[in-house]
Amino acid sequence: MFHNTRAAMQQLLNAMEEEGGALLADMSADERRAFNELFNQCEAYVELAQDVQAEFEEMEKDFG
Secondary structure (H helix, E strand, O other), X not given: OHHHHHHHHHHHHHHHHHHOHHHHHOOOHHHHHHHHHHHHHHXXXXXXXXXXXXXXXXXXXXXX
């Protein structure tokens, strides 16, 4: 799951770097909504990933 998503995310990052603002200008309204939703999901991912990592580190201390 993470492997496939990482590859797709790299594709998105490459397109953003190459096209810059033109990327958004060429999007349909649906694609623009998905762009904004993905932005929100990325923020949520960072927060949850930090929590999961901290919980894992605590588990390692307790059972490691």
